[in-house]
Amino acid sequence: MRIVIFNAKPYDHATFNAANTALDTPHDLSFLRPHLDAHTAVLAQGAEAVCAFVNDTLDVATLRALHGVGVRLILMRCAGFNNVDLAAATDLGLSIGRVPAYSPHAVAEHTVGLLLTLNRRLHRAYNRVREGNFELDGLMGFDLHGKVVGVVGTGRIGICAIRILAGFGCEVLAFDPFPSDAARAAGARYAPLPEVLGQSDVVTLHCPLTPDTHHLIGTAALAQMRRGALLINTSRGGLVDTRAVIVALKSSQLGGLAIDVYEEEGDLFFENLSDQVLQDDVFARLLTFPNVVITGHQAFFTREALDAIAQTTLANADAFQQGGAPLHPVTLDMVA
Ligand code: NAI
Numbered sequence: 001m002r003i004v005i006f007n008a009k010p011y012d013h014a015t016f017n018a019a020n021t022a023l024d025t026p027h028d029l030s031f032l033r034p035h036l037d038a039h040t041a042v043l044a045q046g047a048e049a050v051c052a053f054v055n056d057t058l059d060v061a062t063l064r065a066l067h068g069v070g071v072r073l074i075l076m077r078c079a080g081f082n083n084v085d086l087a088a089a090t091d092l093g094l095s096i097g098r099v100p101a102y103s104p105h106a107v108a109e110h111t112v113g114l115l116l117t118l119n120r121r122l123h124r125a126y127n128r129v130r131e132g133n134f135e136l137d138g139l140m141g142f143d144l145h146g147k148v149v150g151v152v153g154t155g156r157i158g159i160c161a162i163r164i165l166a167g168f169g170c171e172v173l174a175f176d177p178f179p180s181d182a183a184r185a186a187g188a189r190y191a192p193l194p195e196v197l198g199q200s201d202v203v204t205l206h207c208p209l210t211p212d213t214h215h216l217i218g219t220a221a222l223a224q225m226r227r228g229a230l231l232i233n234t235s236r237g238g239l240v241d242t243r244a245v246i247v248a249l250k251s252s253q254l255g256g257l258a259i260d261v262y263e264e265e266g267d268l269f270f271e272n273l274s275d276q277v278l279q280d281d282v283f284a285r286l287l288t289f290p291n292v293v294i295t296g297h298q299a300f301f302t303r304e305a306l307d308a309i310a311q312t313t314l315a316n317a318d319a320f321q322q323g324g325a326p327l328h329p330v331t332l333d334m335v336a
Pocket of ligand 1: 079080100101104107152153154155156157158175176177178206207208209212213234235236260261297298299300301
């Protein structure tokens, strides 16, 4: 199958070529640097499938353009699919595949890395030591042992996070509309969301972004949280109302924020913008807080995860070629 891989970085070339050459019948892969959107979709002319990433734009205009040049399959090389207009894809008869789980450990481990960095001020300590400043003032954290951590969303990543946090000796409270025995076995106790928010010293988000979860953490939820609690988001930026978070940080209602995702990250992340003037004033304000740690959507970025992403993406293509549907399809009812 001819597959055009949009938004391809050097590491995508390496992992996809390795996974492809390991197949009995390799696919015909083309790697393109541009993001996928309504203007670039025409570059897929002649391909049956395109491969896209979290920061590509798969709105109705893009999907129509893809359909118009003959594309029938969209291979998302990520777990989330909130950037795909599923209703439009269904109307056009486009199949969509995704990679539901590549390494939940990668994301959970990064989550805990962010929590430790924020709590123990490692980001500030690193800079101080390089400047020859060995003062400890301002670097005090708290023991995680014995603290309450609220995990919102107890799927694959949430459960990995629960296991790690339980290992630290944290008491884990969890909220999920579909509680799981696996999360309980990992050490979590379920409670309603207001209780989780109100009792936790740290809240970490691991649920998907859907119309229901958009701005799940906004003014009301922030007011419900324990004063001075830390908020960690490695899931999707849109779960958090960033402007409300800035207000809560300024009043110290929120004690700190660590994020790997940002609601307007599409214009920022994955590119080197260091020579440019930052245009996003909300993001710029976040950068001014000493108690905010930001990484640029790298929680998934481990060797194991990238290998698994490439292998599962190509397995989706194989399944579509052989049976007319990807191995891990995305369907409209998944957001209903
Ligand atoms: P999953 O599908 O295994 O689990 C998601 C869980 O969230 C499910 O148990 C579901 O019932 C729950 N949920 C749904 N609505 C909820 C709500 N309103 N409140 C609380 N829980 C709710 O997904 P997985 O693999 O654990 O991934 C979670 C999220 O992590 C993904 O949706 C994705 O957005 C994000 N992610 C971020 C990455 C990164 O690099 N930063 C990489 C991979 C995923």
